[in-house]
Amino acid sequence: RLAPERNGRIEVEDLLALVDRRTRVLAVSFVQFASGFRVDLERLGEFCRRRDVLFVVDAIQGLGALPFDVERFHVDAFAADGHKWLLGPEGAAILYVSSRVLDRLEPTLVGWMSVRNWRDSISEEELTYDLSYREGALRFESGTLNACGLCGLGASVELLLEVGISRIEEHLTVLGRELCERLQAKGYRVVSSRRPGETSGIFCFTHPHYSAQELVARLEQRGIIVSARLGRLRISPHLYNTLEEIVEVATQLP
Incomplete structure (x- = not known):
């Protein structure tokens, strides 16, 4: 179910009207890519928290240019690539998952970076395939890190925070x-x-x-x-x- 754009805006009322007792997730863009409209995350987040609906935000069109507070907005998860407003290189992104909902989410991809004891599983004489997840959001990091990209993204974030x-x-x-x-x-x-x-x-x-x-x-x-x-x-x-x-x-x- 999708909320329509009306004159360059996404009305909060249209989003809320789509939520019923079966709704598990409300996913929104922080900023709309073809209008620049910034949605009222605080109001949506409060609504989702009251209804126990997961609140997921695509923050790529605003993170790095606009204030973004996961606690104030009651955000359960957000993602943003680093190459837009964060001024980072392509292929390096940010994923946030609230500790409140971690145990309710199951990774769809599991790799050696997702599991807790990967070193033990490959160092023994027999492969153990212990798929116990790592603590926190690290369980969603399935593959090898883009080390160079993360260095660039880290430097960009430092610059943005320094400017304010x-x-x-x-x-x-x-x-x-x-x-x-x-x-x-x-x-x-x-x-x-x-x-x-x-x-x-x-x-x-x-x-x-x-x-x-x-x-x-x-x-x-x-x-x-x-x-x-x-x-x-x-x-x-x-x-x-x-x-x-x-x-x-x-x-x-x-």
Whole structure:
């Protein structure tokens, strides 16, 4: 069961209406990839906790740019790859599983990194195949670690924490406000919600005469990289982008 998007937003009421007595899991995106809409995780998490429904979050489009508190939001599990807002290399990701639900979850893949006594099982004269899981979320780590990728991701996380996630969010708010005002003045429709608490670092637009693909190609010719998602122009600045660059993007668009 899927909640519909309405004018670039995912209404909390639509999500809650899908939950019934048989519902075991509510899975949501922290931020929608094609609109930039930020869902109310706190409200959803409180609802799930009261109903004993597992609350699972895909955080890839917001983690590293927006505050994210698993305790405040009552998140039971979340995942996020490192190559987007976390500024890490591809192939290195984060998985969080709350201790509250660990014993209720069974790994679907089991490898040598998932089990507790793997060294003993291969050092004896006969292979024992002891599949007792490791403590904590480590039981979900089935294979060999991407050591180089994790080093890069660790350095990126240190950088983000040093700058401060709240400062990054404030910076993106300033850039987004400038971008939306300038493109609205040019006749663009802002798909992304501008309501407090619903904004993110993703800003999506449509133009009455130009397709998203045409606009992406136009900017690429000028050395500006953006993307097209679901027929919308998507612009996603981060902490390293400046107000001057945002003005340049708006200037180069028709």
